[in-house]
Amino acid sequence: MQITVEVNGTGYTREVEARLLLIHFLRDELRLTGSHWGCDTSNCGACVVWLDEIPVKSCTVLAAMADGRRVRTVEGLARGGVLDPVQQGFAQCHGLQCGFCTPGMMLTARWLLDHNPDPTPAEIREALSGQICRCTGYENIVRSVLWASKHGASKHGASKHGAGDHGAGDHRAAADRGTEGVAG
Amino acid sequence: MSSTTGPGVDGAYGPVKRKEDARFIRGMGTFVDDIQLPGMLHGAILRSPLAHARIVSVDTAAAEAHPKVRAIITGKMLEQRELAWMPTLSRDVQAVLATDKVRFQGQEVAFVVAEDSYSARDALELIDVEYEPLPVVIDATKALDPGAPVIRDDLAGKQDNHIFDWAAGDQAATDAVFAAADVVVTQDMLYPRSHPAPLETCGTVADMDPVSGKLTVWSTTQAPHAHRTVYALVVGLPEHKIRIISPDIGGGFGSKVPIYPGYLCAVVGSMLTGKPVKWVEDRSENLMSTAFARDYHMHGEIAATSDGRILGLRARVLADHGAFNGSAQPTKFPAGFFHIFTGSYDLRAAHCEVTGVYTNKSPGGVAYSCSFRIAEGVYLVERMVDLLARELGADPAELRMKNLLRPEQFPYTCPTGWEYDSGDYPRALQVALDMAGYVELRREQAARRERGEYMGIGLSFFTEGVGAGPRKHMDILGLGMADGADLRVHPTGTAVLSISCQTQGQGHETTFAQIVAQELGLSPDDVEVVHGDTDRTPFGLGTYGSRSTPVSGAAAAVVARKVRERARIVAAAMLEASPEDLEWTGGRWQVRGDPEQGRTIAEIAMAAHSSLELPEGVEGHLDAETVYNPPNLTYPYGAYICVADVDPGTGEVVLRRFIAVDDCGVRINPMIVEGQVHGGLADGVGMALMQVIAFDEEGNCLGGSFMDYLLPTSVECPSWELGETVTPCPHHPIGAKGVGESATVGSPVAVVNAVLDALSPFGVRHADMPLTPANVWSAIQGRPVRADLAVT
Numbered sequence: 001m002q003i004t005v006e007v008n009g010t011g012y013t014r015e016v017e018a019r020l021l022l023i024h025f026l027r028d029e030l031r032l033t034g035s036h037w038g039c040d041t042s043n044c045g046a047c048v049v050w051l052d053e054i055p056v057k058s059c060t061v062l063a064a065m066a067d068g069r070r071v072r073t074v075e076g077l078a079r080g081g082v083l084d085p086v087q088q089g090f091a092q093c094h095g096l097q098c099g100f101c102t103p104g105m106m107l108t109a110r111w112l113l114d115h116n117p118d119p120t121p122a123e124i125r126e127a128l129s130g131q132i133c134r135c136t137g138y139e140n141i142v143r144s145v146l147w148a149s150k151h152g153a154s155k156h157g158a159s160k161h162g163a164g165d166h167g168a169g170d171h172r173a174a175a176d177r178g179t180e181g182v183a184g
Numbered sequence: 185m186s187s188t189t190g191p192g193v194d195g196a197y198g199p200v201k202r203k204e205d206a207r208f209i210r211g212m213g214t215f216v217d218d219i220q221l222p223g224m225l226h227g228a229i230l231r232s233p234l235a236h237a238r239i240v241s242v243d244t245a246a247a248e249a250h251p252k253v254r255a256i257i258t259g260k261m262l263e264q265r266e267l268a269w270m271p272t273l274s275r276d277v278q279a280v281l282a283t284d285k286v287r288f289q290g291q292e293v294a295f296v297v298a299e300d301s302y303s304a305r306d307a308l309e310l311i312d313v314e315y316e317p318l319p320v321v322i323d324a325t326k327a328l329d330p331g332a333p334v335i336r337d338d339l340a341g342k343q344d345n346h347i348f349d350w351a352a353g354d355q356a357a358t359d360a361v362f363a364a365a366d367v368v369v370t371q372d373m374l375y376p377r378s379h380p381a382p383l384e385t386c387g388t389v390a391d392m393d394p395v396s397g398k399l400t401v402w403s404t405t406q407a408p409h410a411h412r413t414v415y416a417l418v419v420g421l422p423e424h425k426i427r428i429i430s431p432d433i434g435g436g437f438g439s440k441v442p443i444y445p446g447y448l449c450a451v452v453g454s455m456l457t458g459k460p461v462k463w464v465e466d467r468s469e470n471l472m473s474t475a476f477a478r479d480y481h482m483h484g485e486i487a488a489t490s491d492g493r494i495l496g497l498r499a500r501v502l503a504d505h506g507a508f509n510g511s512a513q514p515t516k517f518p519a520g521f522f523h524i525f526t527g528s529y530d531l532r533a534a535h536c537e538v539t540g541v542y543t544n545k546s547p548g549g550v551a552y553s554c555s556f557r558i559a560e561g562v563y564l565v566e567r568m569v570d571l572l573a574r575e576l577g578a579d580p581a582e583l584r585m586k587n588l589l590r591p592e593q594f595p596y597t598c599p600t601g602w603e604y605d606s607g608d609y610p611r612a613l614q615v616a617l618d619m620a621g622y623v624e625l626r627r628e629q630a631a632r633r634e635r636g637e638y639m640g641i642g643l644s645f646f647t648e649g650v651g652a653g654p655r656k657h658m659d660i661l662g663l664g665m666a667d668g669a670d671l672r673v674h675p676t677g678t679a680v681l682s683i684s685c686q687t688q689g690q691g692h693e694t695t696f697a698q699i700v701a702q703e704l705g706l707s708p709d710d711v712e713v714v715h716g717d718t719d720r721t722p723f724g725l726g727t728y729g730s731r732s733t734p735v736s737g738a739a740a741a742v743v744a745r746k747v748r749e750r751a752r753i754v755a756a757a758m759l760e761a762s763p764e765d766l767e768w769t770g771g772r773w774q775v776r777g778d779p780e781q782g783r784t785i786a787e788i789a790m791a792a793h794s795s796l797e798l799p800e801g802v803e804g805h806l807d808a809e810t811v812y813n814p815p816n817l818t819y820p821y822g823a824y825i826c827v828a829d830v831d832p833g834t835g836e837v838v839l840r841r842f843i844a845v846d847d848c849g850v851r852i853n854p855m856i857v858e859g860q861v862h863g864g865l866a867d868g869v870g871m872a873l874m875q876v877i878a879f880d881e882e883g884n885c886l887g888g889s890f891m892d893y894l895l896p897t898s899v900e901c902p903s904w905e906l907g908e909t910v911t912p913c914p915h916h917p918i919g920a921k922g923v924g925e926s927a928t929v930g931s932p933v934a935v936v937n938a939v940l941d942a943l944s945p946f947g948v949r950h951a952d953m954p955l956t957p958a959n960v961w962s963a964i965q966g967r968p969v970r971a972d973l974a975v976t
Contacts, residue, residue, distance in 0.1 A: 017302065019302070020302075024301075027217075027218075028220075028301075031220065032211070033211070033214075033215075033217075033218035034210070034211015034212065034213075035211070036215070036217075036383070036384070036434070037217070038383045038384070038385075038467065039467040039889070039890045040466055040467050040468070040889070041467070041889050041890050041891050043889075043890035043891060044383060044467075044890055046383055073211065074209075074210070074211030075210070075211050077210075077211075078210065083209065083210075087209040087210070088209075090205065090209050091201060091202070091205040091206070091209055092201070094201075094202065094855050094856070094858075094859045096205060096208055096209070096689075097435075097689030097690070097691070097859055097860075097863065098382070098383070098384070098432070098433060098434045098435045098688055098689030099204065099205075099207075099208030099209075099213050099432065099434070099689065100213075100215065100382075100383040100384045100434030100435060101383050102208050102209060103211045106209070121903065124898075125898040125899050126898075126899060128897070128898045129897045129898050129899045130897075131897070131898075132383060132890070132895050132897060133383070133866075133898075134380075134381065134382055134383050134435045134437070134863070134866075134867075134895070135435055135689045135859070135863045136859060136862055136863055136866075137861075137862030137863045137864070137865050137866035137901055137904060138862075138866065138897070138898040138901050139862045139901070139903060139904050140859055140862060141898070142898065142903075
């Protein structure tokens with residue numbers, strides 16, 4: 001079957017098997033290998049991407065289900081060559097070791113900060129509790145997200161709750177611009 | 185006096201941000217599964233659904249007819265090439281693809297190569313295997329029963345499931361100490377089967393170039409050089425025609441040390457098809473077939489005087505090694521380093537006996553950051569000390585403080601022969617007690633008990649021996665455990681360090697650059713670290729057993745000092761002085777007492793490549809290489825305290841605090857050290873509270889997915905509280921001891937001791953890991969369970 005998916009602002013039209021998982025579509029068809037596959041059972045979260053505005057575990061989403069929708073992956077976190085504060089936070093606070101869970105963690109963290117720009121450590125732990133990291137013991141991931149929340153992360157979102165500053169919604173605006181290039 | 189043996193200028197050590205992060209935070213790492221080669225095919229493994237069965241027939245006709253299948257490999261085919269069996273790291277053999285029998289659920293039976301991974305898995309469904317089921321051996325305590333099914337009838341004359349008997353210590357002296365002791369406490373305990381479950385599973389891309397005859401293997405390996413040699417020995421290819429590349433590795437924890445059947449199948453698949461073949465296992469395959477950890481059934485005995493002086497320790501262990509003895513450890517030590525089980529205490533005598541047995545479970549045994557079974561030894565001694573404290577009515581902290589080795593006893597040879605190099609144990613324990621506010625915690629505990637609340641405080645004190653190891657004492661399959669390093673310094677003063685060990689997240693590209701930078705007065709930014717490619721790095725045995733910093737880190741420092749000595753001669757020529765008149769100070773060579781007359785490594789490097797006239801016999805350039813053969817293990821240690829709350833109604837355990845004081849000697853990058861400790865503490869929480877690979881009575885693995893095999897998440901882990909003491913290792917060039925496994929080794933028993941402390945009002949003396957709500961509740965009811973079996 002033919003599907004058209006907008007990924008990180010670029011449209012892609014591909015012929016795929018109906019059973020193809022979104023994670024394999026991203027990794028093998030589009031060669032966006034930043035999203036990782038880790039468990040098959042929606043437990044580990046290494047495969048988390050955004051489908052429209054919601055983080056999903058792409059190992060349990062069919063590529064066909066993304067037809068006509070927007071996907072955001074780790075490759076789409078930085079804007080115009082500028083790292084997202086979440087990415088900066090992970091590097092600043094040693095929030096990663098092997099780096100395998102990191103893309104999924106960052107995408108969930110980005111979503112959290114869009115909806116709760118000033119989370120407590122407990123709220124961060126709750127938000128990330130569907131994802132597994134085997135290296136960091138989570139401590140520095142929590143610190144990384146806190147760092148991002150203190151360093152302009154809200155500029156990338158939070159307008160939904162009116163808590164953002166003048167830059168709120170930037171990433172959605174950027175995504176919208178990208179939509180113009182969608183093929184098909 | 186200039187120093188050429190001590191460290192260089194201060195300044196490069198410290199919490200330097202990691203070089204690796206730039207690619208990972210952008211999703212631009214390169215893991216094995218990210219590799220795509222032109223024409224690449226995909227492999228998948230057909231696995232046994234049964235734990236023990238004779239193979240009657242394997243029919244691949246329907247699978248061969250699948251339009252996208254390019255090759256099918258069976259055990260029979262491998263047998264014709266003498267590849268059906270491969271050596272393990274413990275001098276046993278393991279089936280690559282089963283020929284005669286399957287011996288554990290999930291064992292490899294056939295390998296399909298197809299044009300894409302989905303088709304490869306489709307074709308597995310088309311292979312028809314007829315099995316004749318056999319009785320299974322799942323409970324290790326029954327493996328040696330008369331009449332037990334013989335699992336390894338492939339071994340000539342094998343009539344039972346016995347693998348080895350091994351002992352350490354002085355039995356007679358230990359008997360004498362026990363006979364004279366006022367108090368003897370005994371306890372049976374199980375360190376259940378666990379799995380390290382790195383988030384990236386195991387996989388490989390094998391590419392046999394039919395023209396050049398060169399085999400390139402991208403693989404999830406912690407030991408690329410050792411793999412190259414083993415491939416040469418097993419596959420029969422000349423070693424210079426094999427290149428192993430270990431790209432970014434998504435966690436290893438020991439499980440990526442062995443060579444797995446899937447790797448060899450991919451190699452054979454590439455040989456057969458002339459195309460690159462990728463094989464990546466799925467999570468169930470990972471949990472069911474790759475290296476498990478622990479599975480030690482232990483009986484401990486501790487002897488003491490009535491006033492709390494520990495005199496002796498005994499252990500008898502039944503070690504479940506699964507269907508093939510695939511333990512990855514120094515080959516002469518079938519029980520790894522378990523016999524360091526005397527721990528951190530000043531004992532008179534100790535003796536341990538370990539018996540290894542085969543069962544119908546997956547092979548492996550030494551994986552998961554255990555420092556070659558020190559995890560099991562620490563668990564035993566720290567449980568026994570807690571039980572002794574309870575028997576004596578003593579405070580567990582006071583009892584430990586009273587019996588810890590004292591600083592003046594180092595170097596100390598323990599009753600089983602390990603020579604601990606350095607330590608100030610009482611200080612580390614005191615720092616932990618102070619951080620915890622121990623006295624206040626005990627008061628709080630008493631007050632809560634009055635209110636019917638069950639709070640526990642658990643301690644552990646561990647000593648590890650890591651950095652294997654001295655060539656005269658240890659090897660793996662005859663390969664000495666030394667590591668090479670070579671260092672090239674460019675004319676403009678930047679450098680490339682090539683090392684034999686392999687990061688799986690430990691940050692070697694940063695830490696090792698810091699080591700060289702420190703020695704040569706450079707910035708870590710000016711040092712590039714090359715690793716994970718056998719064609720580009722010197723030979724060495726790789727990264728496991730916390731050996732990177734103790735062995736390769738030492739090699740990096742030594743090779744940098746060799747460069748510094750070469751630079752001294754060139755600098756002397758530049759300064760028209762004698763080399764003996766120069767001193768290394770402020771990160772450069774200068775004429776002694778004359779700061780005006782000095783040269784940096786960058787200035788010297790340019791001169792070394794120039795037409796500067798050099799003394800007779802000096803070749804020019806500054807490049808150097810070395811091989812580091814460690815004189816001894818290093819001995820990191822630590823004191824951990826866990827505070828837990830237990831709900832007696834549900835059995836739920838909530839960890840309120842965890843205090844970890846580690847002494848790993850000199851810390852090159854404290855940020856990375858702390859990150860390693862954090863990760864290991866989470867492992868400890870997982871093992872103590874939720875992780876177990878259990879089996880039912882037919883040998884079905886009950887931990888075959890992350891829905892069944894629970895790992896700790898951010899909500900089960902408390903916010904770790906870390907402390908440190910620094911006792912430099914006296915025999916390591918930069919005084920470092922290694923820290924990669926410390927917390928995984930030391931923390932599970934602190935959690936268990938905390939939970940059992942909380943449960944003491946119920947008269948619960950011991951309960952085995954994992955302390956799940958159900959198991960805790962059962963213990964409170966006086967009905968402890970075997971958590972490793974689904975039968976009771």
